[in-house]
Amino acid sequence: MFALDGKIALVTGASRGIGRAIAQVLAEQGARVVVAFASQEAAANEVVSALCAAGKQAEAVQLDVSDSARVDAVIADVVKRHGKLDLMVANAGMSVDALLLRLKDEDLDRMLAVNLRGAMACARAAIKTMMRARTGRVVFLTSVVGEMGNAGQSGYAATKAALIGVTRSLAREVGSRGITVNAVAPGFIDTDMTSSIQGDTRAAVEKQIPLGRIGTPADVAAAVAFLCSDEAAYVTGHVLRVNGGMYT
Numbered sequence: 001m002f003a004l005d006g007k008i009a010l011v012t013g014a015s016r017g018i019g020r021a022i023a024q025v026l027a028e029q030g031a032r033v034v035v036a037f038a039s040q041e042a043a044a045n046e047v048v049s050a051l052c053a054a055g056k057q058a059e060a061v062q063l064d065v066s067d068s069a070r071v072d073a074v075i076a077d078v079v080k081r082h083g084k085l086d087l088m089v090a091n092a093g094m095s096v097d098a099l100l101l102r103l104k105d106e107d108l109d110r111m112l113a114v115n116l117r118g119a120m121a122c123a124r125a126a127i128k129t130m131m132r133a134r135t136g137r138v139v140f141l142t143s144v145v146g147e148m149g150n151a152g153q154s155g156y157a158a159t160k161a162a163l164i165g166v167t168r169s170l171a172r173e174v175g176s177r178g179i180t181v182n183a184v185a186p187g188f189i190d191t192d193m194t195s196s197i198q199g200d201t202r203a204a205v206e207k208q209i210p211l212g213r214i215g216t217p218a219d220v221a222a223a224v225a226f227l228c229s230d231e232a233a234y235v236t237g238h239v240l241r242v243n244g245g246m247y248t
């Protein structure tokens with residue numbers, strides 16, 4: 001099940017956290033994975049080395065998704081070298097947490113540029129080649145916060161809620177070309193993004209999760225692998241919640 005042999009995948013923000021776990025699982029399922037990193041080159045090279053040492057196929061490439069010209073160039077280069085791009089996972093994201101009263105325009109602009117415009121730029125560049133191939137998979141990383149809301153995260157929530165609109169719209173635009181477009185909405189996942197939440201606050205979060213634990217990057221990666229697979233061929237425009245039941 002969920003075999004990805006022969007597929008070419010690009011995962012943004014794949015040097016750590018959820019992106020790294022996605023790169024690992026896609027490669028384990030047989031895909032050749034382009035591990036895109038913004039600035040953490042050494043970490044990305046480690047991901048690639050570990051995968052190659054295990055007999056999987058992976059390569060690292062620098063890609064700041066807020067630079068649309070660079071997004072176009074990187075994806076064009078992948079297509080030139082490998083002949084196609086089958087799986088585009090727009091994982092890169094960031095958050096500047098602040099109550100709206102204190103949220104600075106520059107922080108809101110940065111979240112919009114990375115989380116929303118960056119993800120859309122990746123999808124736009126990827127579907128150009130997928131439309132010609134009449135097949136492909138686009139997966140966005142949204143968040144439980146985009147659906148549920150969270151005090152102190154109105155800016156981040158805005159970008160993630162917007163991605164749900166993008167998912168549903170793009171699914172309608174490209175379905176006739178054999179391309180599926182879906183989103184995974186993680187809940188609270190143990191990564192660098194959430195590492196500052198400790199102690200009582202962390203215990204309070206755990207209490208809100210029916211499954212009684214914070215999620216792992218591998219929990220999210222498994223959902224992405226499903227959406228990338230042939231078995232998910234009839235799933236599009238969907239938001240798959242991977243949140244331990246904290247929001248249903």
Ligand code: NAD
Pocket residue numbers: 012013014015016017018019037038039040063064065066091092093094114118141142143144185186187188189190191192193194
């Ligand atoms: P993380 O901070 O560990 O990883 C984010 C990755 O995105 C990093 O590799 C970072 O370098 C990269 N990135 C940031 N800005 C970039 C840019 N301009 N260009 C390219 N890459 C950039 O966080 P994570 O928890 O692994 O998050 C991965 C995705 O999952 C994000 O989109 C995040 O919003 C989403 N998410 C995370 C959680 C959670 O609880 N951790 C919950 C819901 C959604």
